[in-house]
Amino acid sequence: MMKLYETRVAPNPRRVRIFLAEKGLLDQVELIEVDLQKGDNLTREYAARNPLKKVPVLELEDGTCIAETMAICRYVEEAFPDTPRLLGTTALEKAHVEQWLRWIDFYFMMPTGMAFQHTTGFFKDRMTPYPEWGEECKRQAARFFDFLDRSLSDSRYLCGDEFTAADINALCALDFNKAIQQRITPEQQNLRAWHERLYERPSVSA
Numbered sequence: 001m002m003k004l005y006e007t008r009v010a011p012n013p014r015r016v017r018i019f020l021a022e023k024g025l026l027d028q029v030e031l032i033e034v035d036l037q038k039g040d041n042l043t044r045e046y047a048a049r050n051p052l053k054k055v056p057v058l059e060l061e062d063g064t065c066i067a068e069t070m071a072i073c074r075y076v077e078e079a080f081p082d083t084p085r086l087l088g089t090t091a092l093e094k095a096h097v098e099q100w101l102r103w104i105d106f107y108f109m110m111p112t113g114m115a116f117q118h119t120t121g122f123f124k125d126r127m128t129p130y131p132e133w134g135e136e137c138k139r140q141a142a143r144f145f146d147f148l149d150r151s152l153s154d155s156r157y158l159c160g161d162e163f164t165a166a167d168i169n170a171l172c173a174l175d176f177n178k179a180i181q182q183r184i185t186p187e188q189q190n191l192r193a194w195h196e197r198l199y200e201r202p203s204v205s206a
């Protein structure tokens with residue numbers, strides 16, 4: 001059986017769990033909890049799976065390890081072709097999904113993560129928090145909420161009418177903003193409707 005080294009409350013592993021759930025593959029993977037605050041990921045044993053010591057890591061049955069959320073998702077998309085496509089089908093769809101994945105990673109997940117690390121000091125045993133930088137990152141993440149809201153003004157999902165991995169990634173980054181006390185505002189009605197739509201999918205609770 002494949003193993004997913006992950007952390008229940010962390011946003012990146014959640015992206016993989018939802019991706020697997022959407023494909024009906026969650027029962028083919030053993031979930032192994034890694035306690036980040038205790039430093040379970042900083043051991044030599046864990047570094048052998050991912051030298052950058054982050055979760056998630058997917059370990060295949062033969063022991064091969066894949067780190068990085070999107071590398072794992074791409075592997076799963078290719079290795080299980082009979083499951084629903086989440087990364088696009090045509091050349092143009094694939095490009096649009098990729099465009100969104102990069103926007104979300106660089107301009108939403110990254111500032112959200114940096115705001116969390118630099119304002120809470122959660123990892124102060126392994127990095128130096130700069131609270132002012134954290135506040136700037138928090139503002140950048142807030143601006144992305146507005147961008148998402150505008151982008152959803154005329155489509156059900158980020159890449160049109162089809163649910164894709166872009167929705168999964170935006171959802172996980174958005175929900176993690178709770179950890180920095182940032183939520184959808186009453187004015188962001190398109191974003192709220194999209195968020196409610198996603199929560200109708202059983203996968204999001206995976």
Ligand SMILES: N[C@@H](CCC(=O)N[C@@H](CS)C(=O)NCC(=O)O)C(=O)O
Binds near residue numbers: 067068
């Ligand atoms: N770019 C990586 C990010 C992975 C990442 O930053 N994971 C966090 C948890 S969400 C982590 O393992 N943090 C532990 C640490 O930095 O010590 C991916 O997409 O998988």
